[in-house]
Amino acid sequence: MSDQKISVAVSAAPTTAKHRVDPLAIIVRFQSLIGLVLVAIGGVIFSPRRHGEILFLDPDNIANIVRAVSETGIIAIGMTFVIITAGIDLSVGAVLGLSAVVTATMMISGGFGLIATILAVLVMGTVFGIVQGTISTRFRLEPFIVTLAGLQAARGLALVVSGNQYINISYGDGPGLAPPVFAVLGERLFDNTVPVATIVFIIFAAIATVVLNTTRFGRYVYAVGGNERAARISGVPVSMVKISVYAITGFASALAGIVHAGQFNFGSANDGMGYELTAIAAVVIGGTSLFGGAGSMVGTVAGTIMLGALANILQLNNITPAMQLLATAAIIVLAAVLQSLVRRREGLGR
Amino acid sequence: MSAPLLSVTGAVKRFGGVQALRGVDFDLKAGEIHALLGENGAGKSTLMNLLSGVYTPDEGEIRIDGKQVHFNNPREAQAAGIATIFQELDLVPSLDVAANLFLGRELMRPGGMLDVPAMRREARQRLEAIELAIDPARLVADLSIGQRQVVAIVKALSYASRVLIMDEPTAALTVSEVERLFAIMRKLAATGVGIVYISHRLEEVPDIADRVTVMRDGRVAGITEPHAPQAELVRLLVGRPLDELYPERAKSAGKTLLSLKNASFRLARESAGWQPPDDISLEVREGEIVGLAGIMGAGRTELLSALYGTGLAGRWQGEVAVDGRPVKLESIHAARKAGIAFVTDDRRGSGLMLRMAVGLNLVMSVIRRISPAGLMSPRRQAEAVRQSFGQFDIRPKNPDIAVGALSGGNQQKVVLAKEILGNPRLLLLDEPTRGVDVGAKGEIYARLRALAAQGLGILVASSEMPELIGLCDRIVVLRQGRNVAEFIGGVDEHTVLAAANGREA
Numbered sequence: 001m002s003d004q005k006i007s008v009a010v011s012a013a014p015t016t017a018k019h020r021v022d023p024l025a026i027i028v029r030f031q032s033l034i035g036l037v038l039v040a041i042g043g044v045i046f047s048p049r050r051h052g053e054i055l056f057l058d059p060d061n062i063a064n065i066v067r068a069v070s071e072t073g074i075i076a077i078g079m080t081f082v083i084i085t086a087g088i089d090l091s092v093g094a095v096l097g098l099s100a101v102v103t104a105t106m107m108i109s110g111g112f113g114l115i116a117t118i119l120a121v122l123v124m125g126t127v128f129g130i131v132q133g134t135i136s137t138r139f140r141l142e143p144f145i146v147t148l149a150g151l152q153a154a155r156g157l158a159l160v161v162s163g164n165q166y167i168n169i170s171y172g173d174g175p176g177l178a179p180p181v182f183a184v185l186g187e188r189l190f191d192n193t194v195p196v197a198t199i200v201f202i203i204f205a206a207i208a209t210v211v212l213n214t215t216r217f218g219r220y221v222y223a224v225g226g227n228e229r230a231a232r233i234s235g236v237p238v239s240m241v242k243i244s245v246y247a248i249t250g251f252a253s254a255l256a257g258i259v260h261a262g263q264f265n266f267g268s269a270n271d272g273m274g275y276e277l278t279a280i281a282a283v284v285i286g287g288t289s290l291f292g293g294a295g296s297m298v299g300t301v302a303g304t305i306m307l308g309a310l311a312n313i314l315q316l317n318n319i320t321p322a323m324q325l326l327a328t329a330a331i332i333v334l335a336a337v338l339q340s341l342v343r344r345r346e347g348l349g350r
Numbered sequence: 351m352s353a354p355l356l357s358v359t360g361a362v363k364r365f366g367g368v369q370a371l372r373g374v375d376f377d378l379k380a381g382e383i384h385a386l387l388g389e390n391g392a393g394k395s396t397l398m399n400l401l402s403g404v405y406t407p408d409e410g411e412i413r414i415d416g417k418q419v420h421f422n423n424p425r426e427a428q429a430a431g432i433a434t435i436f437q438e439l440d441l442v443p444s445l446d447v448a449a450n451l452f453l454g455r456e457l458m459r460p461g462g463m464l465d466v467p468a469m470r471r472e473a474r475q476r477l478e479a480i481e482l483a484i485d486p487a488r489l490v491a492d493l494s495i496g497q498r499q500v501v502a503i504v505k506a507l508s509y510a511s512r513v514l515i516m517d518e519p520t521a522a523l524t525v526s527e528v529e530r531l532f533a534i535m536r537k538l539a540a541t542g543v544g545i546v547y548i549s550h551r552l553e554e555v556p557d558i559a560d561r562v563t564v565m566r567d568g569r570v571a572g573i574t575e576p577h578a579p580q581a582e583l584v585r586l587l588v589g590r591p592l593d594e595l596y597p598e599r600a601k602s603a604g605k606t607l608l609s610l611k612n613a614s615f616r617l618a619r620e621s622a623g624w625q626p627p628d629d630i631s632l633e634v635r636e637g638e639i640v641g642l643a644g645i646m647g648a649g650r651t652e653l654l655s656a657l658y659g660t661g662l663a664g665r666w667q668g669e670v671a672v673d674g675r676p677v678k679l680e681s682i683h684a685a686r687k688a689g690i691a692f693v694t695d696d697r698r699g700s701g702l703m704l705r706m707a708v709g710l711n712l713v714m715s716v717i718r719r720i721s722p723a724g725l726m727s728p729r730r731q732a733e734a735v736r737q738s739f740g741q742f743d744i745r746p747k748n749p750d751i752a753v754g755a756l757s758g759g760n761q762q763k764v765v766l767a768k769e770i771l772g773n774p775r776l777l778l779l780d781e782p783t784r785g786v787d788v789g790a791k792g793e794i795y796a797r798l799r800a801l802a803a804q805g806l807g808i809l810v811a812s813s814e815m816p817e818l819i820g821l822c823d824r825i826v827v828l829r830q831g832r833n834v835a836e837f838i839g840g841v842d843e844h845t846v847l848a849a850a851n852g853r854e855a
Contacts, residue, residue: 216721223714226703233660233700234715234768235686293705 028342031335032286032302039306043313055316059193067195067263069308071096071256071272073301074201076279076286077208078252080300081245083283084212085225086292087143089249091132091150092256092279095125096272098158099257104167104267107178114179122254128154129250133243143246151276158269169265185262197259204255209297221245225292281328282307285335307331353416355380355544356401356432356513361410363396370396372568373410378513378544383535385555385576386548388565389587389787394548397565398515401546402434403427414512431512435502435519443491448473450490451505476504480534494646496527500534507538514538515546518785520554524646524813525847532558552583552788553816587788596820597799599839603823604636606674607776607807608657608690613668614831615656629668630833632826634776634807639798641822641839642811644850649831650811651695654778657809658692659685672776689775691715693765695784695811701765702753709735709749711764715772738767743793759790766794770801777801779810783817795821815843 027034047056055061075092082089099121106112106120128150136146171180188195212218220241223231232238256275261267286303288295307328314324357377363370371393378384388394399405400412403421411418414430421427424434441450448470449456457465457472473486482500490498499519506514516535520528535558539545547559555562559576564586572586614628630653634640642650655661659681670679672688679685685692694700702711713720713734720730735749742763744756753764762783769777782798783791798821802808812818818825819841827835827849835849 214726216717216724216726219710219717219721219726222706222710223703223717226706227700229700230702231714232682233658233692233694234717235682236714236717289705291705293703 024338025342028287028338030287031338032299032306035285035331035335036302036306036309039309039313043309046313046317048316056313061312061316063188063193063195063198065308065312066198066201066305068312069304070195070197070201071260071263072275072278072282072307073304074204074252074256074259075249075275076282076300076304077205077297078249079276079279079283080208080286080288080295080297081212081221081248082143083225083280083288083290084221084292084295085242085245086228086290087136087225087242087245088147088280088290089129089132089143089150089246090147090276091128091154092249092253093272093275094151094154094158095128095250095253096257096260096275097267097269098128098154098161099125099254100261100267100271101158101162101167101269102267103258103261104169104178105161107182108167108169108176111175114182118258121258122251125250125252125254125257126247127250129246129248129253130243132250133246136246137239137242147246155269158271162267162269164269167267169261169267182262183265185259186265197263200255200259204252205297205301212297217241217244222293225294227293278307281332285331287335287339289339353413354378355382355415357413357416358397358400359411359413361397361400361407361412363400363405363408370568371400371407374565374568374570376563376570378546380512380542380544381539382560383539383545383547383558385559385562386546386565387552387555387562387583387587388571389789392565392587393568394565395517396568398434398517398546398548401427401432401513402515403432428509432515433506433509433511433513434515434517435499435506436517441490441498441502441505444489446487446489447477447484447493447501448486450501451476451486451508453505476508477501480504480537482534494527496523496530499523499527499531503534503538507543511543513544513546515548517548519547520549520551525815525850526645528554551814552580552587553814555583584788597796599823600637600639600799600802603638604805606633606635607638607672608809609633609669609671609674611669611671613666613670615662615666616664617652618661618663628832630828630831632833632836634809636775636805636807637802638824639802639808639810639822641818641825642809642828643815643818643825643846644811644828646813647830648828648850650828651780652831653828654692654780654809654811657685657778658682658690686772689773690778691769691772691774691776692778693769693780693782695781697758697761697765698754702761704754705752707750708744708753708756708764711753712738712749712768712771715768734771738764738771741770742767742797757787757790758785759787759794762786762794763790766797774806776807776809779808781812781814782810783812783814791817815846819843819846 043056044054047054049055075096079089079092102124103117103121106117112120132146132150135141136143169178169182171178171183185196189199212221220231220236223234223236224238224241228238257272260271282303283295283300284290285306286296286299288299310327310331311324314327354377359375361371361374374393374397376397386394386397396405400407403424403426406420406422412421413419419430421430442453451473452469457468459465470486477484477486480500484493484497484501490501493501503514519531523531535545549555556576562574562576562578562583564571564574564583566587566589571589574582574586610633611631613630632640642653644650652661656666657679659679662680665678665680670677677684677688679688698704709731713731716734720727720734738744739747739749744760744763744767753761756764766782783794786794798808810822819839822839824839825837825841825846826833827846829850829852837846
């Protein structure tokens, strides 16, 4: 959903000529939503049944899907900002691991309270992103390299903090115990239907959508990805924008790390392994271009849920993880091919 | 003479409902340089693509030496002796000259190893055959645009040697590079090669062409002598007499807006052939259009960029004042604060976000103004877009399509409209009509003059001398980074050229 077309006030613009709408462009614009619907239909058709009930549609199963995707979803939302600027952040999974470890350590060994811990971890993630963004812009390094180094650094720090141990979180009142309220992250609200992790994901997604579509900063993000030099000449503070998007992924990764620790009641240096790739896949399936300048938050959310739903169907049918990987691969390629076709149709080259 | 080298009769080409060619006849003799003129959309690119095998005609036929031919792809056209040099040169910048010339047809040693010395030797011979001394071992990335152009010609001729089709080869060249290219073209023609020369630049036609075909609306509007009066060519091109391409000059100018006295700066990046400026003195007054003339490397682009706070290392030296007050133009931020706006010579590379909508591009320099408290206001955005469409006749009149899909002239109008939305006091323009057709040029000139009449000061650099002479109130000539002469508008072209080249007039 290309964003730019939505955010411009079409109605008020001086349109006289009727312009043709390319059906392919429409498909790409809504590709992740269409994909989500297709996967859902496939889920209903291929779902195993028990006593005539479709297991895929069972409220427990739905809750499981949206809970399972909430961590990568939070990360993918941050990643969308970065990718729209034509950047990439490979450090997100590692920062999640570091954040989970620090969360557990602060509460269990450090004796910090809930609020202090959460604030400290969020600040840590944000600062981590700011450092990466600053190094990348200051020394004109590819974000790929800087965040690859960031990934190693975050994993290394997590190992140091955790001593390569699982840090279990036990709840209670007193030293060495975490405040019981933290365990709510692993629970469900509203009559035991909606997972709390999912609520965090949805709120974060909503805020991000508003920021991207309606604020000056959001417009700057598109501008930097659309043409960095043109943005600079137009007076856009390009370096600030770039540093900010890495700050956002850092913040998102820390938030996901806190959710992770709360859901699983431990922190480990290996948490979030490979999440960066799942998040990038969700963003791309959501229609955001790796070339920058185009993309949408709604697409990312739909892409995230679609990947989760797909994995769920395959699991319900006892299909091997190997097949799941192949199915994901096929969908990523399909999404990329569709985008490439539209670019070529617009006469804008590869 | 018997049958012409190449002839096209009754060519028709449709794309969906659009008829791009409506029965075109065209012929080319051996040893002839035949200029093909036309505005954007006139059909000259389509015709060129038929000749080079990219498209096949729906009706009509193509003959070589009187024998009918059918090209299903560019390879077949090459095999028949037709070589095409497109605007985007098909060269690999990261490879050396010899490797580019032999790309896909590398000379090998027995055993499957590349025979690099043989390719370089051969490349040197071919380059020397047209009197071009380029080291075949140099990277294409290190060559000037003019040198690349010649390498592309040599490459094309090594595929096919009878017909050479050149699409706007001079668009990015400086005056002296154009002269060198023309010399090479004449030399090739003397050996019997027929050259189809496609261009926007009317003033080049008498210098190079033996014959001129003008296209309009998918038809041949006329075939004339190259020395036909320019007014006649313009009438054929646009289909009506265009009395005044250039608007009337200003009667008077206001107070001084920008003034440089003994100013200089250093470049952030070294660039070949460039000498750091010392002692630039010039001024631009309100309501005035001032031109910057000079050969490549004279520092036109560098001066404009530095006035916009980019591309310079450290600070400006000497006196730089806006409105009589000294300013430090060391950042884009500072320049914009002083009311300066800049339109680059590279609209695709640094002027526009090609994949984004026209409307979004237009408001790019006024995002702050249309986002009170940091929130984008759709109403203010639509107002700004409407204002731009009111000022410039941007076609299609639709702010929602990607700006990359517009023609060059319309893209240029978007870039200009974008900067004008910011209400600058001084507008810096670098090559404001590069790759823009005559109709759009006239509109841009009229618009600039109207803006100047409202008090805007304009400093414009251009390598098109007639443009500077026709448009500007005053022309400042730069040579080796300093201002060496100044003329009032309407001055004779040779006088300016002489000053730019450091010769006596």
